Amino acid sequence: MNKVKVQAPSNIAFIKYWGNKKDNIPLNESVSMTLDNCLTKTTACFSDKDFDEIYIKNNSGEKTLLEKNDIKGKKAYEQIEIIRKISGKKNKLTIESENNFPTGAGIASSASGFCALSGACAKIFEINDLIGNKKEFSKLVRKSGSASAARSVFGGFVSLKDGGDGNYFAEQIADEASWKLTDTVAILKNSVKKTPSSEGHRLAKTSPFLNTRLSEVKKRLSDVKQAIIKKDFEKLGHAIEKDTISMHAVMMTSTPPLFYLEPETLKLIKLIIDARNKGTEAYYSIDAGANVHVICEEKNEEKVNKFLSELKFVKSQIINHVGSGIKFL
Ligand code: DP6
Secondary structure, eight states, X not given: OOEEEEEEEEEEEEEOOOOEEXXXXXXXXXXXXXEEEEEEEEEEEEEXXXXXXXEEEOTTSOEEEOOTTSHHHHHHHHHHHHHHHHHTOOOEEEEEEEESSOTTSSSOHHHHHHHHHHHHHHHHTTOHHHHXXXXXXXXHHHTSSOGGGGXXXXXXXXXXXXXXXXXXXXXXXXXXXXXXXXXXXXESOOSOOSSOHHHHHHHGGGOTTHHHHHHHXXXXXXXXXXXXXXXXXXXXXXXXXXXXXHHHHHHHTSSSOOOOOOHHHHHHHHHHHHHHHTTOOEEEEOOSSSOEEEEEXXXXXXXXXXXXXXXXXXXXXXXXXXXXXXXXX
């Protein structure tokens, strides 16, 4: 085999991971829903050159070489090296990666990207026991440039938690068929965020609110897990919103402060609350970007769709249902 293709999904965190113990070791457990319509496709093939190359393809098919001099680029090349070492092989790789959604805008493009990259490397280097053991594979993905990428290994509803030894792994809470939820991403800005999450994780410790968040998040984690098992949408929705605000409070009170929210983001938050009070049962979630994930039950998807379509400042919508995990194509 000298060419492989892998597809990995993005995910939206209901309980967010924000802040690191150290390199990519989260300070708290997180829980997410895997998305079926925000995907990265990655191919890997053996190269004749004596160095690795990673190309990012844009929507018009143009390829750009990923440079090693930014944080994500460095991590991506390091991940190839780590996986090559495990395999005991020597081949250099040419990787091509393509997203079907905006990159770096709070839709966890590095989650799908690093999951797909790790999968493509493990597959081409034929580390089959790792590919066959999703829990172990998720530990490897967690060490990449995006710890939340480990959650994209699984479909459905997924937790990223400490195995007791400080080694975080992903675990499925409920599968993709268990509950029909929709995440409509309201695109407000297409621009790439100025401060990458990796930098934000580092700054989290400078916030006086971090410890408050870490102590209150435990109760919320259990509420979210229970809500997923019992399909209690109201309970889930309130916990999702509380967690979003709690994470952004830490972001905004870090030194220097991080403002991922834009005026349009706050405008939409208020409109979602108003719409909910008038009977549209939907809740917001916002990652490290300005765009808003609007979570509802699938039966209310059209209502949410119509509500968002009527807002001029919403540029476009990406509708996601609960998706499956990484696929080796
Ligand atoms: C706010 O470092 O795992 O999305 O943000 O995709 O670069 P990227 O990855 P990572 O941080 C995730 C931060 C978050 C919350 C979450 O998904 O848990």
